[in-house]
Amino acid sequence: MTMFEKIRTYPLTWIVVVALVLAFALTMASPYFLTSGNINNLLKQVSIVAILAAGQSMVIITGGIDLSVGSVLALSAVTIGWLIQADVHPLIATFCGLAMGTLCGFINGFIITRGRIAPFIVTLGMLGIARGMALVITGGVSYQILEPLFLTIGNSKFLGLPIPIYFVIVTYFVIHIVMHYRVFGQHIYAIGGEERVARLQGIKVDREKLKVYTISGFLAALAAVVMVGRLAATPPSVAQGIELQAIAAVIIGGISFTGGRGLVLTALVGALIMAMITNGLNILGISSFWQQVLIGVVIIAAVWLDNLKSAARQ
Amino acid sequence: MNQPVPLVEMRNISKHFGGLQALTDACLDLYPGEVVGVLGHNGAGKSTLMKILAGAQTASSGEILINGDVADIQDPNDARAYGIETIYQELALCGNLDAPSNLFMGRELHKWGFLRKREMRREAAEALSKLNIRIKSLETDVEMMSGGQRQSISISRAVHFDAKIIIMDEPTAALGMEESKKVVDLIQDLKEHGIGILWISHDIHDVYNFTDRIVIFHGGKNVMTARTKDFTQDEIVSMIISGTPVKKEAAV
Numbered sequence: 001m002t003m004f005e006k007i008r009t010y011p012l013t014w015i016v017v018v019a020l021v022l023a024f025a026l027t028m029a030s031p032y033f034l035t036s037g038n039i040n041n042l043l044k045q046v047s048i049v050a051i052l053a054a055g056q057s058m059v060i061i062t063g064g065i066d067l068s069v070g071s072v073l074a075l076s077a078v079t080i081g082w083l084i085q086a087d088v089h090p091l092i093a094t095f096c097g098l099a100m101g102t103l104c105g106f107i108n109g110f111i112i113t114r115g116r117i118a119p120f121i122v123t124l125g126m127l128g129i130a131r132g133m134a135l136v137i138t139g140g141v142s143y144q145i146l147e148p149l150f151l152t153i154g155n156s157k158f159l160g161l162p163i164p165i166y167f168v169i170v171t172y173f174v175i176h177i178v179m180h181y182r183v184f185g186q187h188i189y190a191i192g193g194e195e196r197v198a199r200l201q202g203i204k205v206d207r208e209k210l211k212v213y214t215i216s217g218f219l220a221a222l223a224a225v226v227m228v229g230r231l232a233a234t235p236p237s238v239a240q241g242i243e244l245q246a247i248a249a250v251i252i253g254g255i256s257f258t259g260g261r262g263l264v265l266t267a268l269v270g271a272l273i274m275a276m277i278t279n280g281l282n283i284l285g286i287s288s289f290w291q292q293v294l295i296g297v298v299i300i301a302a303v304w305l306d307n308l309k310s311a312a313r314q
Numbered sequence: 315m316n317q318p319v320p321l322v323e324m325r326n327i328s329k330h331f332g333g334l335q336a337l338t339d340a341c342l343d344l345y346p347g348e349v350v351g352v353l354g355h356n357g358a359g360k361s362t363l364m365k366i367l368a369g370a371q372t373a374s375s376g377e378i379l380i381n382g383d384v385a386d387i388q389d390p391n392d393a394r395a396y397g398i399e400t401i402y403q404e405l406a407l408c409g410n411l412d413a414p415s416n417l418f419m420g421r422e423l424h425k426w427g428f429l430r431k432r433e434m435r436r437e438a439a440e441a442l443s444k445l446n447i448r449i450k451s452l453e454t455d456v457e458m459m460s461g462g463q464r465q466s467i468s469i470s471r472a473v474h475f476d477a478k479i480i481i482m483d484e485p486t487a488a489l490g491m492e493e494s495k496k497v498v499d500l501i502q503d504l505k506e507h508g509i510g511i512l513w514i515s516h517d518i519h520d521v522y523n524f525t526d527r528i529v530i531f532h533g534g535k536n537v538m539t540a541r542t543k544d545f546t547q548d549e550i551v552s553m554i555i556s557g558t559p560v561k562k563e564a565a566v
């Protein structure tokens with residue numbers, strides 16, 4: 001393969017081009033778009049969905065789906081809030097919040113692999129369970145979080161960039177390494193490609209899937225930490241429906257919904273594109289009703305394009 | 315006479331899928347450096363018996379001995395640990411991955427869990443070139459390859475990892491003449507290295523010329539186990555079809 005061919009067929013190339021064209025168009029449409037204030041705002045907006053989308057990509061590449069991430073995020077956030085209002089040290093509270101999300105992910109994976117139940121159904125169940133638990137723990141109230149740790153995460157900058165962006169960068173860096181340089185990642189692609197074959201070749205399919213759902217739960221909890229920082233509060237109703245945004249980011253990124261194919265980094269660009277659409281239309285004063293319409297169109301168009309690409313492959 | 319210990323001995327293997335009895339007291343043995351042809355009509359239970367040996371399925375009853383000791387084969391990893399490699403009838407490759415990834419699937423070369431991609435690529439190129447497989451680029455996903463190219467990758471995978479026992483479930487079915495010839499040569503070569511081969515094929519001509527013994531199944535039951543040359547091709551075909559052994563003085 002020539003260098004040009006490599007670049008042309010690399011999954012990240014086209015999605016980045018689309019993102020750049022969109023950014024350029026928005027800059028032309030409004031001089032406000034490219035101001036540092038707006039870009040910072042955009043990056044903060046994108047961070048939570050982007051972190052969730054990283055976990056969601058791994059799950060989707062195995063051929064599964066995780067509908068529970070929004071609820072798990074809420075349960076983790078509420079755990080942190082509840083412990084902090086009970087005077088627990090914020091670091092310990094954060095640790096417990098992360099543990100809670102990880103546990104939820106583990107339970108998802110455990111039931112999917114042991115019970116042989118479709119991921120859609122198990123994580124739909126968890127969507128209800130985790131949200132319900134968040135409401136039960138708090139009785140529906142939101143705790144205010146004024147701990148410096150969380151105020152820093154939510155409002156400070158480091159080297160000119162908002163702190164949540166560093167969460168995103170580290171997340172994608174680690175997941176990219178895992179997916180493309182580790183045996184585990186290789187197994188994830190094999191499982192998504194043909195699970196039966198992976199099993200016949202001695203891959204411990206259930207164990208690898210369990211790990212993937214656990215990681216998705218952990219990342220939901222990590223997103224919760226960012227969320228608590230940004231809101232300075234832990235409303236149990238937070239992040240409803242955000243799982244659909246994470247899934248949309250993955251799809252727009254071009255990761256195959258049937259599994260086995262795609263690059264996790266494209267989900268980050270997918271999340272950015274969605275955030276740019278929302279942000280751009282806000283700047284242009286177009287109603288949020290239209291934003292939903294447009295994002296819907298983009299999702300379908302992305303998959304259509306993907307189908308055309310795979311048709312060309314065959 | 316001092317009989318060597320068989321590499322594999324499958325004793326009274328039965329297998330049912332719900333109400334369907336696929337195998338009834340099936341027996342089979344294999345000695346080092348021997349090619350045994352496993353024959354039978356479609357649905358006779360050949361693949362099922364091979365899958366049980368490969369750990370892809372478990373028997374309902376019966377036992378397997380490897381080198382004379384009872385072997386506990388619950389999954390493909392157990393079988394591999396006994397040096398059993400399998401070329402499955404239905405292709406066992408992931409279409410979304412390239413040839414090296416498929417070749418090393420489940421036993422990737424790594425250091426601390428980090429893939430040694432370059433080494434795997436080099437070894438894969440070597441393994442494939444042994445079979446004279448023409449593949450444009452090692453980076454191509456195997457779903458874009460022809461049936462024969464894919465089959466060749468399966469075969470390379472089976473022979474690459476120092477197998478003692480190789481199961482070939484219709485390995486040449488998707489191959490052209492030249493490639494089939496390569497596989498037959500390969501079988502001879504493996505045989506000389508003391509590897510035992512179980513070869514399922516419907517090509518009676520190949521079976522007759524290149525196997526030492528045959529085991530014939532009919533409806534999941536043994537019909538005949540014999541030295542290949544004790545029968546004529548016609549007699550073998552007739553046993554496969556009728557399921558009743560041809561009477562012969564010389565039969566073992």
Ligand SMILES: Nc1ncnc2c1ncn2[C@@H]1O[C@H](COP(=O)(O)OP(=O)(O)OP(=O)(O)O)[C@@H](O)[C@H]1O
Nearest residue numbers: 331334336354355356357358359360361362363403
């Ligand atoms: N997973 C399964 N579930 C249910 N029945 C099965 C399964 N696998 C095989 N069978 C049945 O078991 C019987 C034996 O099948 P098997 O695949 O072993 O035949 P075979 O001898 O390999 O035939 P062929 O020459 O067509 O490959 C058939 O009747 C088949 O329908």
Ligand SMILES: [Mg+2]
Nearest residue numbers: 360361403483
């Ligand atoms: Mg068969």
